[in-house]
Amino acid sequence: WPTLVILCGVSRSRLHLRIDSHWWLEHSGGEVEIVILTSHSKLARSMHVEKWKSLNMPNPRVT
Numbered sequence: 536w537p538t539l540v541i542l543c544g545v546s547r548s549r550l551h552l553r554i555d556s557h558w559w560l561e562h563s564g565g566e567v568e569i570v571i572l573t574s575h576s577k578l579a580r581s582m583h584v585e586k587w588k589s590l591n592m593p594n595p596r597v598t
Contacts, residue, residue, distance in 0.1 A: 536566030542573070549574045549583065556587045565589060 540559045544552045549572075556570040570587040 536563040538566070538568050540567055540570045542570065543575070544573070545575045545577065547574070553585075553587075556585075560587060560589045565591075 540556075542552050542555055552572040552574055556572050559567045559570050568588065572585045572587070574583045575581070576583075
């Protein structure tokens with residue numbers, strides 16, 4: 536698994552890119568540390584960037 540994943544989309548919706556980001560983080564077993572997604576709009580002449588990371592929640596039952 537890569538440590539960093541970059542997802543770029545022009546024709547894909549931002550929601551679809553977020554779903555893909557979640558998939559990478561959930562299925563890599565912690566190997567993927569960061570996902571960066573970029574969505575582009577030709578019509579609005581804009582670019583949106585998001586950085587996703589896994590939340591390592593401590594297990595309160597582990598001693």
